[in-house]
Amino acid sequence: MLVNSIAYESLTKHCENGNCDKEILHWIQNDLTEVRYSYRFFESESNKIAHILENLGIQTGDVASVFLPRSPILISSFFGILKLQSMSCILFSTLGEDALLDRLGNSQAKIVITKNSLVRKILAIKDKLPNLKAVLIVDKDDHTSDFVMSLIKLMENADTNFEYPYQVNAEMPAFLQYTSGSTGKPKGALHVHSAIIDIIQSFKEIMGLVPDDLYWCTADPAWITGLSYGIIAPFSTMATSIQFSGTYNAEHWLKILKDKQVTIWYTAPTALRMMRQEEESTFDQIRSNNLKRMYSVGEPLNPEIYHWGKEIFGTEVYDNWWQSETGSIMISNRPGLEVKPGSMGKPRNGIEPFILGNEMQPLPIGSHGHLTLRKGWNSMFRTYYHKEDAYQEKFHGEYYITGDLAYKDEDGYFWYVSRSDDVINTAGHLVGPFEVESALLEIEEIGDVAVIGVDDPLLHKKIIAFIVLQNNLTWDKALELKCRIYISNKVSTVATPSEFIVSERIPKNQSGKILRRVLRAVYEGKDPGDVSTME
């Protein structure tokens, strides 16, 4: 089956239909000044990038990675890669060297597009990346070598036209989205071009924008939300949207909402919880605003925050649930559906979730069990790149096992309970304990380590590291700083533990598996339960 490619559906089609000069994106810079970009800009820039990548030998099916903070060039790069029928892999610019190596190594990326201040991280690991052909720098005027080249310089003379097939096989790979598991290295969920069918359909069904709306999705494009609903959905449906270069800042965010007259806002519960910590007077400016609806995703929206958001912003807050693997919203609160605060809502059209027991048997209404989805929707991931075994483990027959525990109530609403594995959802980011533990063990003072997630009123879960020091060493502020900086720079800032607890030993079973439930119980001052398997 052929489908319109994501690049055609998002850019070229609109130019062909006479909308090339529509200002599709209002870019708010750090100083809150605004630059508006048309489809023509992205069409032309992405064509140049497609030419450049082609000239560098990038072919259909190759992976090109974009390691940049949110920026117009990130968007142009994404579409340029897709036009070449290569695979895009956008990575958080906060990733450290170890995390980068895991992702660039697994994806066998041939090109990385990045900025000058980040290139040192790639150069530090380039000897371990035999497939990497070149690094393209978006903010450097001249080439450094044949390996580190200036994208600006390459774009100076690049052709602004690029011929590419507007229709592609529905199963043609389009992008990789890395996500953490409870064991092993991060896995790249592979999505195909037909994902755009679900992205558009869900955007229309759930967000329901009309032509005069101004939409703002605050998610970073390295997060699946920022890609599916920050770029692909608004571009493909001609929904004018906002992007902000800056990081979270309550004052700036509120000013943008108010002054730019945002009508539809898609954000995260953690952001709302952080905002709630601000002084009451901070919200005086937003009491009168243009917001019609708010949406949130990433971790459960507590009823308390739901009510607060509704009161402060004067509009409904629709929480929804989905994952990197699902590619688009699966279960959602939305207009026309009464909101039950704290609930994930109901499945959107065509999506069939089930609550199953440990033996994958259907459970009755109200029972806690594994949240599963009947496979087969367009934006479902097609594999974990180069980790097919791990992909197969996520399925039981026709059911995709999401890794979340939930229940369904008598009215058909779904309610999140917790993860079924050890993955930590902190501020909407999934962190695998293994990644953090591996990095901490590289520190010479650390003898053993175990990482868990515990409830946190701000982050949903916070990361706690139990550590065993090497002989005769003592814990102090300097060693804590060393550990914190190491994790932040080697893995990611979001993976940095909130607390370090020095222990005499790490509880493990006889096969050496860390008994995280025992550590959680110890942390929470609860009974650890059966410890008969502890070594």
Added chain:
Amino acid sequence: MDITEKLTDVFREVFDDQTITLYDEMTADDVDAWDSLSHINLIIAVEIAFGIEFKQSEIQNFADVGELKQSIESKLADKNK
């Protein structure tokens, strides 16, 4: 070593970037990986480097590097009284 030089060393260590050059108007938006989480690393590193302590209420209130420097200067002056 004056405060700016010492603070530059701290920034370079915390953000693992030897090219960082501080200026008073510099904010988190100007440094890769300076977010609310790595900000805690920065504060701990500043406390250790300068032998000072910040109150909880002070930690998130620095609008830019200039304000952070002023706070360090003020705490050092108090310490030396």
